[in-house]
Amino acid sequence: xxxxHYDVVIVGAGGAGMRAAIESGQRARTAVLTKLYPTRSxxxxxxxxxxxxLANVEEDNWEWHTFDTVKGGDYLVDQDAAEVMAKEAIDAVxxxxxxxxxxxxxxxxxxxxxRFGGHTxxxxxxAVRRSCYAADRTGHMILQTLYQQCxxxxxxxxxxFYVLDIIMTEVDGVKxxxxxxxxELATGEIHVFQAKxxxxxxxxxxxxxxxxxxxxxxxxxxxxxxxxRGIPLEDMEFFQFHPTGLAGLGILLSEAARGEGGILRxxxxxxFMERYAPTIKDLAPRDIVxxxxxxxxxxxxxxxxxxxxxLLDLTHLEPAHIDAKLPDITEFARTYLGVxxxxxxxxxxxxxxxxxxxxxxxxxxxxxxxxxxxIPGLYAAGECACVSVHGSNRLGxxxxxxxxxxxxxxxxxxxxxxxxxxxVELPENPETDVVELLEKxxxxxxxxxxxxxxxxxxxxxxxxxxxFRTDESLREALNxxxxxxxxxxxxxxxxxxxxxxLDLLEAVELGFLLELAExxxxxxxxxxxxxxxxxxxxxxxxxxxxxxxxxxxxxxPEAETDGIKGMRLETKPVIVTRYQPMERKY
Amino acid sequence: MSTTSIPAPRxxxxxxxxxxxxxxxxAWLFMRISGVVLVILIFGHLFVNLxxxxxxxxxxxxFVAGKWAxxxxxxxxxxxxxxxxxxxxxGLRTIIMDYSEKPSTRMALxxxxxxxxxxxxxxxxxxxxxxxxxxxxxxxxxxxxFCKA
Amino acid sequence: MSTDTTPAEPASKIDLPDHxxxxxxxxxxFDCTFRIARFDPEQDSEPHWEEYNxxxxxxxxxxxxxxxxxxxxxxxxxxxxxxxxxxxxxxAMRINGRNRLACKTLLKDLDTSKPIIVxxxxxxxxxxxxxxxxxxxxxSYREIMPFLITSGHxxxxxxxxxxxxxxxxxxxxxxxxxxxCTSSCPVFxxxxxxxxxxxxxxxxxxxxxxxDEGGDMRLEVLNDKEGVWRCRTxxxxxxxxxxxxxxxxxxxxxxxxxxxxxx
Numbered sequence: 001x002x003x004x005h006y007d008v009v010i011v012g013a014g015g016a017g018m019r020a021a022i023e024s025g026q027r028a029r030t031a032v033l034t035k036l037y038p039t040r041s042x043x044x045x046x047x048x049x050x051x052x053x054l055a056n057v058e059e060d061n062w063e064w065h066t067f068d069t070v071k072g073g074d075y076l077v078d079q080d081a082a083e084v085m086a087k088e089a090i091d092a093v094x095x096x097x098x099x100x101x102x103x104x105x106x107x108x109x110x111x112x113x114x115r116f117g118g119h120t121x122x123x124x125x126x127a128v129r130r131s132c133y134a135a136d137r138t139g140h141m142i143l144q145t146l147y148q149q150c151x152x153x154x155x156x157x158x159x160x161f162y163v164l165d166i167i168m169t170e171v172d173g174v175k176x177x178x179x180x181x182x183x184e185l186a187t188g189e190i191h192v193f194q195a196k197x198x199x200x201x202x203x204x205x206x207x208x209x210x211x212x213x214x215x216x217x218x219x220x221x222x223x224x225x226x227x228x229r230g231i232p233l234e235d236m237e238f239f240q241f242h243p244t245g246l247a248g249l250g251i252l253l254s255e256a257a258r259g260e261g262g263i264l265r266x267x268x269x270x271x272f273m274e275r276y277a278p279t280i281k282d283l284a285p286r287d288i289v290x291x292x293x294x295x296x297x298x299x300x301x302x303x304x305x306x307x308x309x310x311l312l313d314l315t316h317l318e319p320a321h322i323d324a325k326l327p328d329i330t331e332f333a334r335t336y337l338g339v340x341x342x343x344x345x346x347x348x349x350x351x352x353x354x355x356x357x358x359x360x361x362x363x364x365x366x367x368x369x370x371x372x373x374x375i376p377g378l379y380a381a382g383e384c385a386c387v388s389v390h391g392s393n394r395l396g397x398x399x400x401x402x403x404x405x406x407x408x409x410x411x412x413x414x415x416x417x418x419x420x421x422x423x424v425e426l427p428e429n430p431e432t433d434v435v436e437l438l439e440k441x442x443x444x445x446x447x448x449x450x451x452x453x454x455x456x457x458x459x460x461x462x463x464x465x466x467x468f469r470t471d472e473s474l475r476e477a478l479n480x481x482x483x484x485x486x487x488x489x490x491x492x493x494x495x496x497x498x499x500x501x502l503d504l505l506e507a508v509e510l511g512f513l514l515e516l517a518e519x520x521x522x523x524x525x526x527x528x529x530x531x532x533x534x535x536x537x538x539x540x541x542x543x544x545x546x547x548x549x550x551x552x553x554x555x556x557p558e559a560e561t562d563g564i565k566g567m568r569l570e571t572k573p574v575i576v577t578r579y580q581p582m583e584r585k586y
Numbered sequence: 587m588s589t590t591s592i593p594a595p596r597x598x599x600x601x602x603x604x605x606x607x608x609x610x611x612x613a614w615l616f617m618r619i620s621g622v623v624l625v626i627l628i629f630g631h632l633f634v635n636l637x638x639x640x641x642x643x644x645x646x647x648x649f650v651a652g653k654w655a656x657x658x659x660x661x662x663x664x665x666x667x668x669x670x671x672x673x674x675x676x677g678l679r680t681i682i683m684d685y686s687e688k689p690s691t692r693m694a695l696x697x698x699x700x701x702x703x704x705x706x707x708x709x710x711x712x713x714x715x716x717x718x719x720x721x722x723x724x725x726x727x728x729x730x731x732f733c734k735a
Numbered sequence: 736m737s738t739d740t741t742p743a744e745p746a747s748k749i750d751l752p753d754h755x756x757x758x759x760x761x762x763x764x765f766d767c768t769f770r771i772a773r774f775d776p777e778q779d780s781e782p783h784w785e786e787y788n789x790x791x792x793x794x795x796x797x798x799x800x801x802x803x804x805x806x807x808x809x810x811x812x813x814x815x816x817x818x819x820x821x822x823x824x825x826x827a828m829r830i831n832g833r834n835r836l837a838c839k840t841l842l843k844d845l846d847t848s849k850p851i852i853v854x855x856x857x858x859x860x861x862x863x864x865x866x867x868x869x870x871x872x873x874x875s876y877r878e879i880m881p882f883l884i885t886s887g888h889x890x891x892x893x894x895x896x897x898x899x900x901x902x903x904x905x906x907x908x909x910x911x912x913x914x915x916c917t918s919s920c921p922v923f924x925x926x927x928x929x930x931x932x933x934x935x936x937x938x939x940x941x942x943x944x945x946x947d948e949g950g951d952m953r954l955e956v957l958n959d960k961e962g963v964w965r966c967r968t969x970x971x972x973x974x975x976x977x978x979x980x981x982x983x984x985x986x987x988x989x990x991x992x993x994x995x996x997x998x
Contacts, residue, residue, distance in 0.1 A: 037869060039912050040815075040823040097893040100883030100946065102901060102908050109895035134908070140822060141908060152882040186862065215817040248794070251820045261745070269749040303755065311755065316745045332820060335839060336794070345755060451806025494810035497777045500863040503810040604956070610964035611993060684925050684967070 001190045001431055006031045007418035009180060009195035010411075011163045011222060014041030015139070015400065016382025017201035018146035018155075019407030020414065024199070025155040027415035031193060033161040033182055035217065035505075038147050042203060042215045043403065046139025047254030047329060049131030050096075050400040051119055052089035056110045057129045062086040064122060065130065067579060069398060072118040072285045073356075073391020074532035074542065075581040076235070076550070076574055081363045081387040083577065085398070085405050092404040093132050101145040103134050114325075115259040118285035118395040124586070127283050131397045136254050136328045142400060160185035162505055163221065164437070166198065166378075167430045168229045175230075175369050177378045178424040181434045185505070188498030190431045196421045197377045197414035200226065200359060200367075201407065204383040207509075208517045209352035209466070210458035213245055213252035222384040224512035226359050227519065231367060231375070232552040234386040234572065235357035236516070237523035238533045240394055241467050243289040245351025247309035249336055253329045253348060255396040258282045260325050262314045264293065265345060266301035272310075277586040284586040287393040287533045290350035294467040297349070304347055311345035350467055354394055356533060357523070358386040360552065360572070365410035371552060371572045377417055377424070381410040388550060391574075392532025441507050446492030450506050453484050453491065457510075457517055460484075465521055470538045474525045478564065481518050488514055522567050523551045544581050549573055613676055620669045627666045648730040651719035655732070660714055667710040675703040763793045767847040769800060771812070772854035776863055786850060791842050797830055797853065798837040801865075814865035821977055824913030828865050829854045834915040834975040856918035858927060871927055872914045875934040879956055883941065884949025900945040907940040907985050909978040916972035916982050922965050929965045930957065932972035932982045939985040942992055954993050963990050 008024045010017050013034035024030045032038070053060040065086035070077045097103060097111060104112040113129040121128040134141040150157070165181040179194040202222025206214025227233050243264070244253040258264075263282045266272050276292040277284035284292075293310050302308050314322060314330075319342045322330055330341045339346050359380040360368040365387075367378040382403045389402055464477035488511060495503035529543035530536050550572040559568035634653075636642045653659040678699050686692040720733035766788060774782035787804045798819055805812045814837070815825040821839040828837055831845060831852050845851055859867040910933060917923050917931030938957055942950040957963045963986055972982035 036815075036817055036823075036825070037873075037912075040817045040825045042818060042823070044911070045818050045820070045822050094893055098883075098885075098889055100941070100944065102904070102944070103893075105896055105898050105901050107898070109897050111893050135905075137822075137909070140911070144908075144910075148882040151877050152880075215823065216819055217817045249820075263745050265749070265751070267751070269751040271745065271747050274747060303751070311751070313745070313749075328822075335841070336796075336820070345751070449806065450810070451802075495813070497775060497811070499776050500813050500866050502813050503805075604959050606955075606959070608958060608997065610960055610962070611958055611997060614964045614990070615994065680967070683965075684922050687925060 001192060003192045003194060003426070004031065005423075006193060006195045008197045008199065008414045009033060009193045010199040010201060010414075011180060012041075012201035012203060012382070012384070013038035013157065014201060014203050014382060015043035015142055015146060015403035016385075016407035016410070017041075017199070018143075018150050019404050020199050020201060020379075020381060020411030021155045022146065022149050022153060023408055023411030024415040025150070025153050027412070028418045030415070031156050031158060031195075032150075033158045033163055033180070033193065035160060035162045035185070035221070037159050038150070038157060039143060040217075041143060042218055043400075044140045044143040045213070045215070045252065046142070046400055047136040047252065048116060048256035048259065049114065049133030049138045049397050050089075050093060050142070050404070051116060051130040051395075051397040052093040052132055052401070053086065053130060054090055054093060054111060054113065054132065056106060057113050058121070060121065060128055060130055062090065064120065064128070065089065067123050068119050069389060069395055070391070070579045071124070071582075071584060072395035072398075073389075073393055074584055075544075075548070075579070076238075076388070076391035076531060078388050078575040079577040079579060080575050081389045084363050085389045085401055088405045089401050092401060092408070095408075096142060096145060096404065099145050099149050101134065101141050103132055114256065115283060116396045117255045117258065117283045117289070118586075119397070120280070124279075127280055131256075131259065133256065135324075136256050136326045139400060142404070158182070158184075158191075161191065162508075163202075163225065164434045164508060165431075166225050166229050167192070167426060169424055169427055171424060175375050176424050177375065178426050179430065181431050183434070183438065183505070185500055185502070188501060190435060192426065192430055194423065194426055196418040196423060197379060199365075199410050199414050200378075200380040200384055201382045201403075201410070202384045204355045205513070205516050206352050206355070207454075208457065208461050208513050208520065209239075210455075210462040211245060211248075211250040211349070212352035213242055213250055214352065219509035219512050220355075220384070220516045221509065221512055222380070223358055224515050226367070226380075227515065227555055230555065231378075232360060232370065232554045232570070233357060233519055234360035234550050234552055235388060235392070235523070236355070236519045236553060237527050237551060238356035238390075238392045239352060239465075239520065240286055240354040240356060240533045241290040241350035242353035243286055243293055243350050244312055244348040245353075246332060246336055247304065247347035247349045250351035251332055251336060252351065252353070253312060253332065253346065254326070255286070257312060257314060257326055257329060260321070261317050262312055264289070264348075265311045265313050266296045267303040267307065267310075268301055270301075272296050272301070280586045285393055285395060286353075287535075288586065291467055291535055293348075293350055309347045309349040312348045313345040314341045315343060315345060352466070354399060355383055356386065356388070356390040356392060356394055357551075358384045360550075361385045361387055361406075363387065363409070364413050365406050366413065371570060377421060379410040379414050381406040386550075392534060437508070438504065441491070441493060441504055442496055442501070444492050446490040448487045448491045450491060450493065450503070450510050453487055454510050454513065457481065457484055457513060461517055461520075465517075465524060467535060469524055469534070469536050471525060471528075471536075474521050477521045478518065478525070481514060481521065485514050485518075519553050519567070522564055523553055523569070525562065525564070526569055527551060542584075548581065617673060617676060620673045624666070624669050624673060627662065627669065630662070631666060647728045651717070652730040652732070654714065654717050655719050655730070664711065664714050667714070668707065671703055671707050671710075675699060764790055765793075765847055766790050767800070767842065768850040769804065770850040770852045771804075771864075773812070773864055774855075774861055775811070782854070782861065793843050795842050796838050797835075797840045797842065797845075797851070798826055800842065800851075801837060801853070813863045822911060824911035826865075827856050827913040827915040827918070827977075829856055834919040836913060836915065836977040839977050856914060858918045858920070858924045859914065867918075869914065872917055872931070872933065873912075875917075875930045876912065876937055879930065879934045879938040879953050880949055881937045881941065883944070883947050884952070885946065886948055894946045896945055903945070904940050904943040906980050907936045907943075909980050910936050910940070911978060913977060915975040915977055919971040919975040921969060921971065922967060928961045930961055932966075932986060935963055935966075935986050935989055936980060936982055939989050942989060950992070951996065954989070954996055957989055958993050963993065966990075
């Protein structure tokens with residue numbers, strides 16, 4: 001085992017992690033631990049753009065952006081956070097431009113902007129051009145640009161280091177982190193990183209679902225690691241299903257396709273969004289579009305041999321326009337489905353895309369120990385965090401904004417904290433739990449296979465916890481997950497080696513997935529209303545009286561609520577500043 | 587696999603120190619320019635030797651001697667010799683660089699190459715400049731016309 | 736690339752051809768054999784070949800087959816992968832002798848009557864199965880200073896750039912650093928000293944960016960012994976690039992830029 005000492009340790013090198021590293025690296029001794037090479041992070045898969053009220057092409061202001069974010073999140077958004085994000089969005093975009101990001105340009109040479117789902121002018125009057133973009137690879141360009149800046153500033157990366165535990169101690173009765181325990185993929189060695197501040201930026205948990213736009217590596221590691229050490233998870237029931245995943249594959253086709261004029265049709269050729277969102281139609285927020293699509297399929301108007309998808313129609317657009325604005329996603333349709341988007345509509349269906357919930361933080365990216373208190377020295381940003389700027393449904397492009405605004409805030413806050421804070425002493429043998437877990441896995445004679453359990457989990461989640469949920473389906477999912485956890489205790493791996501043992505890590509990741517799937521299902525059972533990305537068929541309406549609050553889920557072996565053991569659920573009030581909840585219509 | 591000796595991340599890999607020389611650029615440029623010039627020189631050479639007048643039948647000692655009596659052809663052939671040799675040598679140098687994996691092999695091959703090139707260039711140049719078109723005591727039937735004068 | 740092209744409102748309802756709206760037939764399945772170069776650093780001194788038979792479907796990619804082998808046959812098969820749709824650059828490997836991304840290579844585009852040969856990319860130190868040490872690759876990348884270099888005060892708003900100026904380096908911004916190009920370059924295979932196509936592509940991205948002022952420094956680096964002049968224009972890189980970047984052309988443009996600067 002090796003012990004390393006730093007002022008700041010950042011876990012994860014996607015957009016949020018690297019944005020934090022750029023700030024922190026210039027202020028304090030910083031290490032970035034990442035289970036991939038930084039440029040492999042899933043920020044790179046984001047396509048459409050990053051919204052900011054630059055008003056480069058038409059009138060706009062950040063207050064409208066705040067409103068759209070709040071309304072898009074079905075009023076479960078903490079409005080102070082949304083204000084911060086919308087206000088700082090402008091600088092976030094300009095920062096990126098100054099770092100060299102090659103945005104598309106207007107004829108005057110300014111950053112070009114385009115329409116995006118749920119983004120409107122003057123509180124919902126009509127769609128507005130707010131999304132700054134670099135063709136349909138904005139996320140790719142952000143990831144590359146941030147990595148370039150990290151190279152420039154000499155940020156210290158530990159590539160292919162898996163963080164498997166956070167070391168929490170108590171100092172004078174206050175919970176504080178002392179460091180993290182990580183596993184080096186190349187050698188199988190354990191490294192303990194002691195740090196004054198720790199930033200989690202580990203991304204999402206899309207792999208609990210079968211149809212997902214998420215990478216294979218998005219297994220919710222950071223969420224699970226902190227959850228296991230008593231830190232709550234907020235609003236985990238809210239999972240966003242992106243309307244346009246390639247049917248059957250889940251590969252994302254950006255909302256930009258609809259922003260640029262693409263429309264959805266059912267098997268009868270009908271533009272069905274006219275019925276569900278008469279004003280902004282295909283550019284309604286993702287939860288509404290995804291639900292409408294699923295509903296079309298459910299009512300027998302799906303296309304294809306199994307009538308299980310709808311169609312994204314770009315055929316009325318000029319091929320030159322498609323090539324200029326949407327080159328990558330049309331390439332996906334050609335490569336993976338063999339469909340030529342110039343002449344044929346593309347089969348699409350909702351795909352699990354984004355966890356609105358995560359590690360609870362305040363607007364300074366400080367992690368909350370409970371509803372009222374922060375954990376000094378612990379920060380989180382990006383998809384693994386819940387600020388909450390996305391409420392119950394994230395608007396398109398706001399994730400790229402989230403990582404830049406709150407990644408930056410986390411980096412600055414972590415470095416500033418490290419300047420004044422003392423080092424927290426490491427407890428004795430902080431690595432024991434991880435070493436025991438890994439040794440048990442590595443030497444287990446179990447007969448269950450990782451792939452089989454994961455496949456079953458993903459299928460259960462897809463059929464029970466997806467766009468439409470009921471008490472029955474969620475309890476069914478919980479039962480099945482409990483059985484899978486039994487099977488998981490008997491899991492065996494075949495790679496017994498030390499070097500690059502990905503088999504071992506997949507087994508560990510599967511444990512995280514099972515845990516988080518359970519948290520998602522339990523939180524979903526408790527929210528007996530429909531709001532944003534969480535739709536309960538048995539409670540189809542929003543219920544502000546009883547559920548206008550965030551869910552906080554704690555790991556607690558003693559607790560029992562509604563017949564479910566091992567978890568304690570608490571609530572946290574939603575911060576409302578200017579916008580009182582209204583009915584959400586588009 | 588021992589668990590103690592692992593290199594720290596970002597252990598450097600050794601690239602040759604920067605030489606800050608423009609040699610490679612000039613070498614690259616030389617190959618293009620000499621290539622074009624050589625095409626003219628070689629085709630000019632072939633045209634005069636094999637095509638004009640009696641063509642290939644006319645070539646004999648006298649013909650060559652006749653050409654080298656003129657400074658024009660001396661310089662033509664000298665250029666051809668130098669450019670072809672340097673072009674070829676540089677080409678072989680890049681092949682050696684691209685295909686030899688061990689530094690020692692690379693060094694040995696390059697030494698042989700350069701020695702060979704120098705020998706050919708020096709000998710060739712010497713021949714062009716020290717050539718006697720009318721050697722004493724030679725069979726007059728093979729000599730050029732002007733030797734009889 | 737004007738932004739003012741608001742397309743006319745499309746029709747509310749159209750007639751769809753039958754093959755789009757309804758039955759498109761089922762997806763064919765087939766058996767195929769994979770010949771995979773396996774290397775376990777803790778047991779082997781040399782890579783060896785192993786064969787696996789799997790049943791796959793028409794829409795599957797090589798990555799799906801590797802997953803199937805790993806998850807159902809041999810869990811010790813090791814390869815990097817993440818996004819699984821060609822944007823993260825983790826899974827560059829040599830498939831039937833050509834560098835490609837496993838997640839972008841559809842089985843139906845390969846000859847499945849013969850074994851499909853999969854091995855690690857060449858020229859970088861082999862670590863295990865399909866995993867190579869990427870550090871030399873990223874070192875070259877870092878050496879060309881892959882970040883915007885500017886002088887003077889930062890403007891308050893964005894720097895202006897015309898659509899044409901933006902277009903000049905558009906192609907090379909697509910690079911995902913997968914190393915398919917560099918590890919297909921015969922010059923790189925020799926001794927790994929050559930900067931390689933990927934580093935040059937990323938230098939190109941900044942050299943031709945109208946906002947950047949560090950072009951001279953980068954050209955200086957690439958004018959060196961191991962720089963662009965080692966390119967033999969074999970076009971392996973262009974052919975290997977999963978993002979369709981015209982790599983060899985980009986290298987030629989950098990060569991031209993160096994010459995223009997010198998004369």
